[in-house]
Amino acid sequence: MINVQNLSKHYKIAKRDPGLRGAIKSLLYRKYEIKEAVKGIDFQIEAGEMVGYIGANGAGKSTTIKMLTGILTPTSGEVKVNGIIPYENRQKNASHIGAVFGQRTQLFWDIPVRESYELLKHIYEIPQKQYEETLAEFVEVLHLEPLLGIPVRQLSLGQKMRCELAAAFLHRPKVVYLDEPTIGLDVAVKVRIRNFIKQMNARYGTTVILTTHDMQDIEEICQRIIIIDDGTVIYDGSIDRIKSQFGDKRVIHFELENASHFTLPGRLVHDAEILPKEEEDPHKVSITFSSKDITGAEVISIIMNHYPVVDLTIADPKIETIVEEIYGKGMKKEVRHEEVF
Amino acid sequence: MRKYFEFARVQMQVHAAYSAWFWANTLSVLLRMLVIYFFWSAVYSNRANIEGLPFKGMITYIIIAMFLQMFVSGVGKELAHTIKDGNVAIELMRPYHLITRLIAMDMGDKVIYFIRGALPLGILAYFFLDVTFPQTWLSGILFLLSALLGIWIGTFFDLLIAILAFWTINLWGLEVMKEAVVSFFSGALVPLILFPEWFQTVSLFLPFQAMVYVPVAIYTGILTGTDVWMALGSQFIWACLLFVSLRVLWSVAIKKVTIFGG
Numbered sequence: 001m002i003n004v005q006n007l008s009k010h011y012k013i014a015k016r017d018p019g020l021r022g023a024i025k026s027l028l029y030r031k032y033e034i035k036e037a038v039k040g041i042d043f044q045i046e047a048g049e050m051v052g053y054i055g056a057n058g059a060g061k062s063t064t065i066k067m068l069t070g071i072l073t074p075t076s077g078e079v080k081v082n083g084i085i086p087y088e089n090r091q092k093n094a095s096h097i098g099a100v101f102g103q104r105t106q107l108f109w110d111i112p113v114r115e116s117y118e119l120l121k122h123i124y125e126i127p128q129k130q131y132e133e134t135l136a137e138f139v140e141v142l143h144l145e146p147l148l149g150i151p152v153r154q155l156s157l158g159q160k161m162r163c164e165l166a167a168a169f170l171h172r173p174k175v176v177y178l179d180e181p182t183i184g185l186d187v188a189v190k191v192r193i194r195n196f197i198k199q200m201n202a203r204y205g206t207t208v209i210l211t212t213h214d215m216q217d218i219e220e221i222c223q224r225i226i227i228i229d230d231g232t233v234i235y236d237g238s239i240d241r242i243k244s245q246f247g248d249k250r251v252i253h254f255e256l257e258n259a260s261h262f263t264l265p266g267r268l269v270h271d272a273e274i275l276p277k278e279e280e281d282p283h284k285v286s287i288t289f290s291s292k293d294i295t296g297a298e299v300i301s302i303i304m305n306h307y308p309v310v311d312l313t314i315a316d317p318k319i320e321t322i323v324e325e326i327y328g329k330g331m332k333k334e335v336r337h338e339e340v341f
Numbered sequence: 342m343r344k345y346f347e348f349a350r351v352q353m354q355v356h357a358a359y360s361a362w363f364w365a366n367t368l369s370v371l372l373r374m375l376v377i378y379f380f381w382s383a384v385y386s387n388r389a390n391i392e393g394l395p396f397k398g399m400i401t402y403i404i405i406a407m408f409l410q411m412f413v414s415g416v417g418k419e420l421a422h423t424i425k426d427g428n429v430a431i432e433l434m435r436p437y438h439l440i441t442r443l444i445a446m447d448m449g450d451k452v453i454y455f456i457r458g459a460l461p462l463g464i465l466a467y468f469f470l471d472v473t474f475p476q477t478w479l480s481g482i483l484f485l486l487s488a489l490l491g492i493w494i495g496t497f498f499d500l501l502i503a504i505l506a507f508w509t510i511n512l513w514g515l516e517v518m519k520e521a522v523v524s525f526f527s528g529a530l531v532p533l534i535l536f537p538e539w540f541q542t543v544s545l546f547l548p549f550q551a552m553v554y555v556p557v558a559i560y561t562g563i564l565t566g567t568d569v570w571m572a573l574g575s576q577f578i579w580a581c582l583l584f585v586s587l588r589v590l591w592s593v594a595i596k597k598v599t600i601f602g603g
Contacts, residue, residue: 071433073596095436106431110355122347123437 001175001207002045002068007077008231009038009063037063039231040077047174050201050208052222052239060231061211065177068209069097082174095124098168102180105160106167107152113163114148117170124171131170138166141196158189165193169200175207176200182214194220248291251275251315252299257308259285265306272299283310344437345445352449367458370407374462377403378470392534398561401472402532406557408459409488410529413495413552416447417503418516424506433595440500440591447496475560483569487556490576495523495552497583504587507594528554532563548583551576 015031038060045051055061066072067079070086070093079086086093099106107116121131139145142162147155155163161181168176178197182190198221200206210221218225219239227235235242256262260282264272272289289299296314303309356363378400385396394402420443423429432439466472475481502519506512524530526549533541533554544550555572558564564572 066430069434071430090433091436091438094434097434099431099434101431104428104431108351110359111351115351115354119344119347119351122344123435125344 001047001049001082002043002209003078003080004041004043004064004068005078006040006042007038007064007067007079008036008040008075009060009067009072010075011035011037036231038067038074041228041231041233043226043233043236045207045209047207048201048205049224050197050210050222052218052225053209053211053228054213054218054225055228059228061228062179064228065179065209065211068175069099069177070094095171096174098171098173098176100161100164100168100176100178100181102161102183105152105164107160107163109153110151112149112151113144113155116152116163116167120167120170126171130172134170134172135166138169138196141199142166142192158185161185161189161193165196169204169206172204173206175209178208178210178212180212180214181210182212182217190214190217197221249288250291250296250299251286251288252296253284253286253313253315254303254307254309255283255311256285257283257310259283259307262307265302267302268294268299345441348442348445349449349452352446353453356450356453363457367462370411370458370462371465373407374404374466374470377407392532394532394534394561394563397471397473398563399532400470402557402561402563404466404470404472405560406529406532406553408463409491409553409557410524410527411454411459412451412488412492413499413523413527414520415496415499416443416450417499419443419446420500420503421506421512421516424503425511440587443500444496451492476562480559480562480569483573484556484560487559487573487576490573490580491552491556493580494548494576494583495527497580497587498523498548498552501583501587501590504590504594523549523552526550527552528557532558532561534563548579551579 011034013033013035015033041060041064053061053064063072067074068081068086070088070090073087081093082096084093084096107113108119111119117131117135120126121128126134139148142165144162144166147159147163150159152160152163165181168178181197182193185193194217197208197210201208208221210217212218222239224238225235225242226233262274262285264274264287268287268289271293272287275286275288277284277286287299287303300312381396381400381403384391385399389395391399420439423432423439429439432442463472467474475484499519502515503512505515509515526544526547528544528550529552533544533550536544544554551572555564555576559569559572
């Protein structure tokens with residue numbers, strides 16, 4: 001369905017000195033800086049797959065999605081969606097895809113939701129009967145009935161997002177790009193949205209590309225994840241695989257009476273490590289280890305023998321922690337991760 | 342084609358939602374009409390005609406030009422805004438041509454403006470402000486043709502400027518300048534025959550006079566005979582030229598597009 005080969009995108013960014021002087025100077029001449037947002041990535045996505053496309057801010061996610069949708073022209077490399085080269089045949093590609101951008105609205109601001117859908121019906125040339133069926137189904141699943149008569153600008157974020165989602169799937173697209181579809185939403189709405197996406201995939205075989213920072217979304221919806229960092233793909237595979245490879249990772253957070261001079265006790269030096277502190281708190285220490293080397297109970301008992309422990313929490317081996325480690329600070333330091341890729 | 346028609350229809354519907362704003366606008370046009378009327382009555386109080394134009398001819402020109410000027414600006418602002426806030430990304434992901442869509446919406450705007458603004462105010466002007474009909478049927482029909490071409494030229498010129506937002510990001514200054522240049526050179530303020538000879542020669546080669554001056558001059562009989570056909574011909578050439586350059590510039594622009602804001 002989606003075929004990406006050695007895809008790159010470079011931006012030319014005008015550099016400007018700060019302040020008014022810089023602004024005037026930039027009128028006369030500009031310095032440019034080349035930013036490589038995407039550096040030769042490859043992946044294939046089959047029809048009906050639900051793929052999480054994740055990476056830190058600025059890793060190149062949005063740029064890739066924009067090339068897949070045909071908005072951006074790649075600097076080099078090949079991209080094909082459903083047999084079409086998106087940037088060459090943008091409008092044709094557009095009729096087979098749907099998209100939700102959590103930060104932007106694609107409904108029509110001034111008119112009621114129902115009218116927006118009517119307009120979409122014409123835009124995507126949906127047959128009347130199919131339109132009625134689909135809309136009736138969406139109204140039920142997403143509970144849209146009370147919203148249909150309200151202009152989009154008056155909807156709350158959660159209401160709007162439900163409407164956006166229906167809009168993206170209304171023409172039964174083959175591929176749907178979801179960019180942060182659950183950003184800023186409460187748990188109940190998130191659950192409803194996730195269920196809706198899964199249902200669409202099951203019923204129409206829609207291919208879903210999901211970019212999000214919400215790992216819960218990924219775990220619930222996707223079977224496969226592609227992790228991108230600094231413009232290159234650093235992991236592409238099933239969630240289960242990454243979990244089993246990193247699943248032995250454990251993190252225990254200790255709260256001590258005084259942790260300012262904390263060092264690992266002798267017995268732990270080989271099997272565990274101190275995680276860098278996220279916040280400056282003299283009482284807290286986080287220790288990471290592999291359950292293959294040592295059990296959690298042992299770590300706790302050793303620490304408790306050496307330091308007065310006030311409280312402790314054991315972090316789950318969640319995909320979230322794993323991913324955080326892969327593209328966070330851990331990545332560069334830990335050599336052990338390399339065997340995964 | 343159907344989808345573009347739907348855009349025009351929805352745009353008309355949106356107008357219905359903002360009717361207070363609409364009536365405020367109509368009121369301001371009415372006030373402008375009165376100011377113009379009394380200003381030119383004062384100018385004509387000591388003389389029978391200026392540059393061969395009697396009072397009735399002048400007031401007809403000014404008021405028709407004022408109406409027409411409202412039709413010649415387009416949806417450039419919307420386009421520039423879409424580009425600036427990055428929503429052009431979503432527009433480009435839709436199976437329609439953004440420019441055609443904007444023009445369709447603009448047509449919706451203009452139809453509504455014609456029905457609710459220009460038509461009633463025109464009738465009012467006819468009965469109370471000495472505005473006259475064209476002298477012959479032919480000049481009436483040619484006026485309509487020329488006005489359509491003028492509106493076309495104005496709309497396309499407006500969009501052409503707006504596309505520059507892809508490069509400049511902020512367009513406010515350029516828009517303001519464009520407005521000033523258009524109202525001056527298009528003859529929307531006063532007939533171009535009141536300007537010095539050299540100015541008229543210069544504006545002959547610019548697209549602006551084709552927006553307002555030519556149609557209104559045909560209406561009021563300032564242009565007659567072969568001059569009318571010459572003027573229509575040059576309007577037609579400008580219309581084609583702007584159409585082509587808009588297409589070219591647009592395809593260049595979206596090739597090198599950078600979407601702002603992630």
